[in-house]
Amino acid sequence: MIAVNGASGDVGSKVANLLLKEKQAVRVFGRSAERLEPFGRRGAEVVVGDAINFGDLQMLFKGAESALVVLSGDVSDPHYVSNRSAMSRAITRALRQQQVSHVVLASSIGADRDRGVGMVAGLHELEGLLFGLEDANVLSLRAACPHGEPAGEPPDDQGAEDQRERLKGDHRFPMIATVDIAERPPGTSSTATSRATPSRRSSAPRIGA
Numbered sequence: 621m622i623a624v625n626g627a628s629g630d631v632g633s634k635v636a637n638l639l640l641k642e643k644q645a646v647r648v649f650g651r652s653a654e655r656l657e658p659f660g661r662r663g664a665e666v667v668v669g670d671a672i673n674f675g676d677l678q679m680l681f682k683g684a685e686s687a688l689v690v691l692s693g694d695v696s697d698p699h700y701v702s703n704r705s706a707m708s709r710a711i712t713r714a715l716r717q718q719q720v721s722h723v724v725l726a727s728s729i730g731a732d733r734d735r736g737v738g739m740v741a742g743l744h745e746l747e748g749l750l751f752g753l754e755d756a757n758v759l760s761l762r763a764a765c766p767h768g769e770p771a772g773e774p775p776d777d778q779g780a781e782d783q784r785e786r787l788k789g790d791h792r793f794p795m796i797a798t799v800d801i802a803e804r805p806p807g808t809s810s811t812a813t814s815r816a817t818p819s820r821r822s823s824a825p826r827i828g829a
């Protein structure tokens with residue numbers, strides 16, 4: 621069983637689609653049953669829950685051999701950073717408890733820094749937590765980010781929305797299509813040196829392989 625967190629989102633939906641096409645056993649997760657229903661119709665197991673809730677995450681990861689992890693957040697949330705931190709801890713705790721052996725994180729450029737990265741805030745902490753999972757193979761895909769926050773902005777709870785508004789129209793930043801991110805987990809054994817996979821720990825995850 622492969623658990624896909626954020627399956628109705630940009631990255632998660634591409635991963636879930638690929639896995640279902642490969643006839644893999646897939647469990648999809650998100651807060652909206654309606655948004656997950658199309659995957660259910662194609663044979664995925666659907667779990668509706670909130671990724672900040674440990675109990676919901678236990679259901680997501682139960683019996684799963686592999687997992688795609690995304691870190692969600694609403695930039696208009698006044699507690700954006702602290703909620704993402706709580707979510708990261710809950711996700712890691714549930715993965716450890718359920719002994720998921722292969723984990724792929726949809727991370728981002730900027731995850732190497734613990735501050736000044738705007739909406740990417742929290743991925744640095746989550747990477748550290750996941751790499752601390754003693755019995756799991758963890759791969760973090762630090763993809764180019766479509767948001768393109770200017771460097772040096774404070775990652776405080778109030779800052780994320782402001783930073784997006786301050787982005788200059790001619791600001792240059794790298795971008796990547798989400799479908800290209802999604803194609804990395806199934807083919808990781810051949811993409812270790814790809815520019816889309818600058819961060820790699822442990823051996824290749826077993827997602828669609």
Ligand SMILES: NC(=O)c1ccc[n+]([C@@H]2O[C@H](COP(=O)([O-])OP(=O)(O)OC[C@H]3O[C@@H](n4cnc5c(N)ncnc54)[C@H](OP(=O)(O)O)[C@@H]3O)[C@@H](O)[C@H]2O)c1
Pocket residue numbers: 625626627628629630631632649650651652655669670671672690691692693726727728729740763764765766796797798
């Ligand atoms: N998109 C890109 O091009 C890109 C590039 C670089 C890195 N990344 C990274 O990839 C990850 C995912 O990005 P994305 O673009 O796929 O995000 P997205 O399109 O915003 O999707 C977020 C997903 O998470 C779900 N979700 C949101 N809040 C949730 C919660 N509290 N509990 C459970 N599910 C929740 C959403 O569904 P519901 O709202 O229905 O719950 C949705 O399925 C992020 O960590 C991001 O930094 C993305």
